[in-house]
Amino acid sequence: METSNNNHDAPPPPLLKDLKVTIHNASMIFPSKEIERKSLFLSNIDKVLNFDVETVHFFGAHKDFPPHVVNERLKNALEDALVVYDFLGGRLKLNYDTKRLEMDCNPEGAGFVVASSEYNLDQIGDLDYPNPAFAQLVHQNKDFLKDGDVPLCVAQVTSFKCGGFAIGISTSHTTFDGLSFKTFLDNIASIAAKKPLAVTPCHDRHLLAARSPPRVTFPHPEMLKLSDQLPTCPESNIFEASTEQLDFKVFKLTSNDITKLKEEARNSSISGGLSTKCVTGFNVITAYIWRCKALSCYNDENPNRSSTILYAVDIRSRLNPPLPKSYAGNAVLTAYATAKCKELEEWPFMKLVEMVREGATRMTNEYARSIIDWGEINNGFPNGEVLVSSWWRLGFEEVEYPWGKPKYCCPVVYHKKDIILLFPPVGGGEGVSIIVALPPKEMEKFHGLFNKFLTSH
Structure with a gap:
């Protein structure tokens, strides 16, 4: 049985x-068979996500799969995968006729790096702690690349x-969202197992092409036009890396804590008769993070300051007709909720949970289009103050490779103070690990609010 509050204040x-x-x-590694040279259309969702995502997958020692065998198996599996995912060995390019970013499906290849560490796996610390040094487990050395070459994987x-060993994978976010990356890992594991x-x-990806002519039928305050961006507001692009000093910290909620948050939401329901269907784990966690993040940089000098939270919603099943579950591109859009900081402090918790739910409910076929x-x-x-990106239920740690399931999977922490990541805890269970990066003063306040609200709930 998990104990609540067991590690909220752990140093x-x-x-x-x-x-x-x-x-x-x-x-470089190359497709194992010849592929057809072609251009792949990128949707308007794909083209915004032109940055790399780096993940590390840790594995314990396996007597039948020493690292040199894993290297060979994985390399061969990736070479076959470059045939199935023919864009993955290609490159991004600008189509000068359409002025759009595309993928040039060509056999330029992906990168494959073999490395070793002088440590045992159990010496490198808690795997779910956001250690920037894990970046060393994802390729940093560009010497083997041609000048200016940027592989997609x-x-x-x-x-x-x-x-034991770690598999570090860097992919351009234009290639996959979380769900399609999980499918890619399942396929790699299957190929490796023959x-x-x-x-x-x-x-x-034409399934997510814009309509002709385009019809914007809703206001979209969650989106920011680049031409609207004022020079005084350099952080408006939430994906941009921050230049200021950031502290990284992992906050943990046990399954008991999440149950308490759900109870708090139900108990604070104003009429008592409101639907409690919206009281899901994700909704209460997101509402809780929103409150802590907004108030961590709130002061009385600006009582009317608003806070907008963004969170990813998978649109595959929300479209009409639905997208295939096997859709390999990005099929995730950002839902949003906005409130004044003062309201976030004073409103009953249920109100915040309902606002998070409303944001996701808003994501209909017509709204997504x-x-x-x-x-x-x-x-x-x-465009928002904070983006919650949930890897909590994606199941990377459930992928069954020939050498077993990973002990843990995590992102390499990046210098972005406005993105908060949700991850499953090491060893499984129903809790959640919340990875936060904030300037030191804001982090101190966030930490205090996180514990205060939890003990008061």
Whole structure:
């Protein structure tokens, strides 16, 4: 039985600053069969996400799969995957006729790096703690690339002294969203096990093309036109890295804590008769984070300051007709909720939970199409104070490789103070790990609010 509040105030573990990683081999790998050279259309959702996502997947030692065998199996599996995902060995390019970013499906190849660390896996600290040094487990060395070459995918296998290893994967976000990346991992695992594909991916990104002519049928305050961006507001693009000093911290909610938050929401329902269907784990966690984040940078000098929270919603099943579950591109849009900081402090918790739910409910077929059409007319980005990106239920740690399931999967923490990540806890269970990066003063306040609201609930 989990105990509540067991580690909300636990001091941060000492972090290794250097994992002492040596690169042994870095090379390009190519599709195992000839692929057709073609251009792949990118949707208006894909083209906004032109940055890399880096994840690390940790594995314990396996007697039948020492690291050199894993290297060979994974390399061969990736070479086959570059045929199934024919864009993955290609490159992004601008189509000068349409002025759109596209994927040039060509056999330029992906990167594959073999490395080792001087540590045992159990010496590198808590795997779910956001250690910036984990960046060493994802390719940092660009020497093997041609000048100016930017592959869409690079994998690195780093072996530890104990026989355990980490697979670090860097992919351009234009290639996959969280769900399609999970499918990609399932397929890699199947190929490595010499089994048929787990899922045949759907590559038709025209399914998310704008309508002709585009019809923006809703206001979209959650989107920001680049031309609207004032020089005094450099952080409006939520995906931009921050230049200020940031503290990284992981906050944990046990399943008991999440149950308490759900009870608090139901108990604070004003009429008592409001639907409690919206009281899901995700909604209460997001509402809770919103309150803490908004109030961590709130002061009495600006009592009317508003806060907008953004959170990703998978639109595959919300479209008419629905997208195939196997859709391989980005099929996620940002829902939003906005309130004044004073309201976030004073309103009953249920009100915040309902606002989070309303944001997701708003994401109908017509609303999603309206955002996509907005992107056809405007060059812009999601616009909010904070984006909650949930990897909590994606199931990366459930992927069954020939060498077993990962002990843990995590992102490499990035210097973005407006993105908060939700992750499953190490070892499974129903709790959640919340990865936050904030300037030190805001982090101190966020930490205090996180504990205060939890103990008062």
